[in-house]
Amino acid sequence: MNRLRLILSISALLLTFVSSMSAYGQSADGAKIHFRLIETQIDTEYLSNSYNLKLIEKLVSGRCRRIDSLSISAWSSPEGSPYLNASLAEKRAAALEELILQTSDGALNRDQIRTTHSAENWEGLLAAVREGYFRHDREKVIRILSDRSIGDETRKWRLKQLDGGYTWNFLYRRYMPVLRQAVITGISYSSFTPLVACLPTETMSGSAHRMPENSPGIALAYDGDDRETTDGGGFVFAVKTNLLYDAALVPNIGLEFHLGKGWAATAGWNCAWWDSDAVHRYWRVYGGEAEVRKYFGKTARKTVLSGHHLGLYGQAFTYDFELGGRGQISDFSYGGGIAYGYALPVGRSLNLDFCIGLGYLGGEYKIYDPEDGCYVWKETRQRHWMGPTKAEVSLVWVIGRKGPQWEKGGRR
DSSP states (O other): OHHHHHHHHHHHHHHHHHHHHHHTTOOOTTOEEEOOTTOOSOOTTSTTHHHHHHHHHHHHSGGGOOEEEEEEEEEOOSSSOHHHHHHHHHHHHHHHHHHHHHHTTTSOOGGGEEEEEESOOHHHHHHHHHHHOOSTTHHHHHHHHHOTTSOHHHHHHHHHHGGGGHHHHHHHHHTHHHHSEEEEEEEEESSOOOGGGGSOSOOOOSGGGOOOTTSTTOOOSSOOOSSOOTTOSSOOEEEEEEHHHHHTTOOEEEEEEEEETTEEEEEEEEEEEEEEGGGTEEEEEEEEEEEEEEEESHHHHHSTTOEEEEEEEEEEEEEEEEESSOEEEEEEEEEEEEEEEEEEEOSSSEEEEEEEEEEEEEEEEEEEEEETTEEEEEEEEEEEEEEEEEEEEEEEEEESOOOTTEETTEEO
C-alpha cells in the first residue's frame, strides 16, 4: 500500500512538472484579432474575434497573471500600398497591446510586451494557399508566393496576371480578410502555472473558425467551393452568335458584359439582305436587341456567365420578306419581354446558351404583291403579337474567364 502511494505521488509530481514546463515560454498561436479593411480598431463581432477575446482574457488574467513577457506580431493583407500597409500593421499591433494591458488588470506593463509588425502578410497567404487553395493554377500561385528572388510588388503584379485577374480577385475575397491580424506569438510565465488551466472551455465551431494544421493564425474567411464564383476578377465579356439565325441565313453577332454579382448586359445585331430578282425572292432583315440578365444556380456560382439566367430584353428591327408571292415590309418593328435560359459550359472558354423569350411584338407593316416588275401595295396593318418573340441557341466565347473545371483534354 505504501509503495502504491509512493508511485502515485511521484506520478502526480511528474505530471505537474511536465504541465508546468510546457507553460513556460509557451507559444500562444491562435490568440489573435482580425481587422476589417483599412481598420485599426478592434471589432468584437468580426470573424472569430469574439472567441479570441475570451482566449486572450484567459491567457493574460486570472490564474495566468504571472507573466514574465509577451510577444505580439501584426500584419496587413498584401493588397494596397506597402506604406499604408506598414502603418496599418503598426497600429494594429498597438491596438492589441492596449487590449492586453487593459485585460491584464495591472498584471502586465508595457515593458513586458514586445511588438513587431510587417507591412504585408505574404507568409500567411502562402500557408493558407498550401492548405486550402485547389484551383487549376495552384502550383503557379505557390511558385510565385515562394519565390524569394522577387520583390513584393513584382510578386503582386505576377499574381494579378493569372487568369486575367481572376486569381488575384479570388485570393482577395477568400484569404485577405484573415491576413489582417494581430497575434500573440508567445508568452513566457515567471511561475509554473499549467497553461491548460488558462484555456477557455468553449470549442470553436463552423468553418469560419477552423485553423489549418500547419498555418497558425490563418483561418478561412468563409465556407464554400474553392472553384470560381460569378464574381470573378478582371474584365470578363463574351462574343456570341445565335446558331438559329445562322441556320436561317441571317448573320449575327452579340456581345455580353459581366457586371458583377451574377449580373450581365448583352446586345446583339443581325443583318441579312438577300434577294433574287429573277424569281422575286427577298429575304431582308436587320436590327438588334439588348438584354439585362441575372445568372443564378450552382453553375452560375462556380463559373462566370454560365448557368440559369433570367432577363428583360428589348428589340428593334426592319424587314422585307417576299418568297415568290405576296410579301410584307416594315420600316420599324419593336418588341420586348422576359427571357429565361441556361448557359452550358462546354469548354474552357466556350458556352452553349439556350434561351427563350416571351413578350410583345408590335409595329406597322405593309402587304404587297409583285406584279409586272412592280410591287403593288395592298394594305397597311398593325401588328400586336403576344407570345414567343425570342429564341436562341448561341455559341458563346467567354473572354477573360478560364473555368477551373476545364483543363487540356477535357474536364477535370
